[in-house]
Amino acid sequence: MDMKIVLQTAVEKAAKAAMAAGKLPQGELPEILLEVPPQKEFGDFASNFAMQAARSLKTNPRSIAQAIVEELREDWLEKVEIAGPGFLNFYLNPRWVHELLAGILAQGDRYGSTKHGAGQRIQVEFVSANPTGPLHVGHGRGAAVGSALVNLLRAAGYDVASEYYINDAGNQIDNLALSVEARYLELLGQTVEFPADGYHGEDIVDTARRIVEHHGDRFLKLSVAERREQFKEIALQEKLAALKEDLAAFNVQFDHWFSERTLHEADAIQSACKALREKGYLYEQDGAQWLKSTAYGDDKDRVVIRDNGVPTYLAADIAYHRNKMERGFEQLINIWGADHHGYICRVKAAIASFGYRPEQLEVLILQMVSLFRDGELVKMSKRTGQSVTLTELMEEVGTDAARFFFIMRSIDSQLDFDLNLAKSRTNENPVYYIQYAHARICSIFRQAEEAGVDTTDLSAAELSLLSSQWEVDLIKKLGEYPEEISQAAAERAPHRIARYVHDLAGQFHTFYNQCRIVGVEAELQTARLALAKGVQSAIRHALAVLGVSAPDRM
């Protein structure tokens, strides 16, 4: 079915036949790579195989190409040309695009899903923001990219579990409790000094206000320790609920919310330290326990248990990643902000210390996000004076645009987020361009049905009628989709899907403007409807991967 594989096999066979016939010297053959050429004058597929083989066969590329061409005798191959320094350009019998489309249509809504990941168990952990305040736009990028990556890996056949690590233990949670307490006391008219590492967000005041509403001043009667303990729980539950709500609104779901506390409660940290000590990767110095991370290329060893006996954040993370591996994942992917990149080495060191391969943990680093409005950098929210929250962004530009803009760039690039562009409901906006193509196809089907055409079964369409350059080009573009999914998944690069579906939508718009669908001769109409159907399902599939809606009308 896959034409590339058929071609690869044929070329390999021809090369071996040429060797057997003495037209080529014996030798190792490189992998036969096929690509869609940059221009269609160079054929349907092209290969640089002859150039790659030149060295091992000690023959000039054009001679190799010539020998292969002479041995290629396939009826589906219209012609093969040797071009430039030795490219093989393959021109296929036009029938192949119609067979390609028939295969696409037979897969229906599943078209685009592949078996590339072959059931490999993989975990993706992302966002994992501290439950001490609202998500900001940086978390938004992680949430959009992470959820799209999960969808993408699933589309490529991986067995994926998504996870959020809740930092519900440690200093930041104590500071949360102290902050809420301070606001609570203020609301009850006391003068208090706000904690040095406290959280200044308006949401903390809201939490305190709700506590006053529900419980009045009864916490004043408790001991300070007891009061803080209770505030800690109340605030934590509230922050967590808010996080879940914001993420759900942003079309982000997690299979598992993993609590850091459970590690402390189950003694997982002590047990992990013990295991490390036994393996010789943990030692004591200056009263503290150190991980020997320099053994795996870190700049310095890292403290795991402080001299006061309290574990560091790294200690919990070591236990957490050990736990992940023990759950049987073959591959872990963590998505972190650029400000955490220095942390990668020590966590990998910990994983390696437990006897796993460090490559089993992949850390994807997301570069920073800058918001721009009217060409000006937006530093703070006008409303709150704090960082702009994900919720504010969703309110301003909508979930679809926010997700698409976060995903459409490579994670390695800093992201300049143009609020005006994302917000515009006009032709400037790439999100609407794609959604418009989908809505347009839906509209075509509505028109066809009104005209009495049965559009439910197009399997009898005579696809060979699709012979114009616009139709052929569109089918070829459509045919590239599954490989795009596999490739994007392998590269952990959801932005490739954003780009692909934008290109596909453009190709469809061109086709639409050149080829009338509804109202032409019946057989041709059916064939064009079938093509539109295939494009529709691919756009839907791709937008679903991105977590962006595919509206039937706009």
Place this chain on the structure above:
RNA sequence: GCGCCUGUAGCUCAGUGGAUAGAGCACCGGCCUCCGAAGCCGGGUGCGCAAGUUCGAUUCUCGCCAGGCGCACCA
């Protein structure tokens, strides 16, 4: 000082060891008695600098220059 990311068109960014390096925005000019003009068609002297590897480098390596982010017994 060390580490990670980036430097491609006026702006924001894709892209590739190969044949004429692309898209969106912006700008200019065309296209609706016809399936949605949120659309289509046309308009382009650009890979930070300098060396190396290679038949071939914008892509790989080294060195500079510039920007971002880090460099805690914080998380």
